[in-house]
Amino acid sequence: MxxxxxxxxxxxxxxxxxxxxxxxxxxxxxxxxxxxxxxxxxxxxxxxxxxxxxxxxxxxxxxxxxxxxxxxxxxxxxxxxxxxxxxxxxxxxxxxxxxxxxxxxxxxxxxxxxxxxxxxxxxxxxxxxxxxxRIDPEEITARRSEARARYAVCERPVATLLAGGPNRVYLYDESTIDRLLTAVRALAGDGWRVLICTSRRSPSSLQQTLAALADDRIVVWDCVGENPFRDYLAAADALIVTKDSITMTCEALATGKPVYSFDLAHGRENAHLEKFERFHADMSDSLGLTRRFEGSLAPYAYEPPLExxxxxxxxxxxxxxxxxxxxxxxxx
CATH class of the missing domain: 3.40.50 (Rossmann fold)
Incomplete structure (x- = not known):
């Protein structure tokens, strides 16, 4: 139109x-x-x-x-x-x-x-x-060349991490944050350039902790100026999304690149937790669209949903x- x-x-x-x-x-x-x-x-x-x-x-x-x-x-x-x-x-x-x-x-x-x-x-x-x-595969394709030129330096593959925040079912406790930091450092050590983007729900403490990782291999949006979210998606060769965000998981799938779900500590067992876990099981086990992050970002193929x-x-x-x-x- x-x-x-x-x-x-x-x-x-x-x-x-x-x-x-x-x-x-x-x-x-x-x-x-x-x-x-x-x-x-x-x-x-x-x-x-x-x-x-x-x-x-x-x-x-x-x-x-x-x-x-x-x-x-x-x-x-x-x-x-x-x-x-x-x-x-x-x-x-x-x-x-x-x-x-x-x-x-x-x-x-x-x-x-x-x-x-x-x-x-x-x-x-x-x-x-x-x-x-609001993320469409056509938009991601149109952005990819410029985004790659900016972020895929030194021929490193690009991993984009989309981090949300605690909600009624998932916790960002000390152990979970330590696992997240360890994963980012390990990917950077394995040759990935890691782009990290937080969301509106991300607490300032998480933003500050992630920001401390920044170096020439790890880029962390500082929440100042225009949000690079779409460019981070377009530049990615693979993505990791924390499990608290259903929307960001679906947005990541518009890239057609591998999308890995990062597990979080569980809060109280309730219907909301069951709903989130049902979503992730459906996306990975039933539909083969996502996979659980276990340390590596192996490539795999799928057709991006156009819902x-x-x-x-x-x-x-x-x-x-x-x-x-x-x-x-x-x-x-």
Whole structure:
């Protein structure tokens, strides 16, 4: 879609303030509407609170043809927005909707690791490999030559480490951090040039500890200026991603290069830990897309998933069918 092309459909995205939920929405929306209207929310709609201010956007903006949402707090806002539109938009959720909303979305795209945890036999529910995101193989290919010229010095192969941060299921305890540092030093000693990029969730203590590794063989982004994340992906011959980030794992797979998952200490055994472990088992054991990091970065081949494109194509097809019906009826 070129900048001069008028999109067939105008998209609004409704997501939680978490970067991961917005990334999923924009990853799909950009293939339908290059300039979607973005709404982020912190809490559910409640009539005890002041009116939901983005609803006022309906009076001043082109109303949505499609609403793409992600995150549990986005449900109530999405359904209310759809109800208040003069012409009903297609509603799409990028996860398993909460039980109270399962019948209120036209389409839902559910990650395989969530799909395996329950029955999803509704015709408007679709399984997805991992999660959608905004990194595309074509972009990585276009960036690779320049990124390699900058980072692949002295003919060293490049290993990119994407580090997240502790969450409710994974810990960055002293032992885990020691293993991470040891792995980086070992790769550098084996001839790799290691590029390290932290995320928004990375604690400052982890950033500082990793930064202390920097030398001519190890490059650590200092969190100042433009994030080199995309160039680090494009330059890589192999990647390591800490297990706390599902999104970064899926983004790394857009490179087509080997992606290794770095294990972390476990917090409390709960459903969230089971979900993450189910995701990693599916990506490695079932699909052969990733492998567990055990010290080496041996090459292997796979076809990068194109889930953002695939989801967008399904959404646009259903939206076209609905428009053809002319009655706001969804053909699934």
């Amino acid at each position: 070129t900048a001069e092309t008028t999109p067939l459909f105008h998209v609004w995205t409704v997501s939680e303030v978490k970067a991961g939920t917005l990334t999923q929405c924009l990853g799909v929306a950009r293939f339908i509407d290059p300039e979607p209207h973005v709404i982020t929310v912190r809490r559910k709609v409640s009539w005890r609170n002041p009116p939901f201010s983005p609803l006022r956007d309906l009076a001043s903006r082109r109303p949505p043809d499609i609403i793409i949402s992600c995150g549990g707090k986005a449900h109530s806002h999405t359904i209310l927005l759809a109800r208040l539109c003069r012409k009903r938009p297609l509603t799409v959720h990028l996860a398993k909707p909460l039980p109270a909303y399962e019948d209120r979305y036209d389409l839902a795209f559910i990650s395989r690791h969530d799909w395996m945890a329950g029955r999803h036999d509704r015709p408007n529910f679709h399984p997805v490999v991992g999660v959608p995101h 953002s494109r695939r989801i967008a194509a399904i959404v646009q097809r259903i939206a076209l069918q609905t428009r053809a019906n002319g009655k706001g009826e969804v053909t699934r």
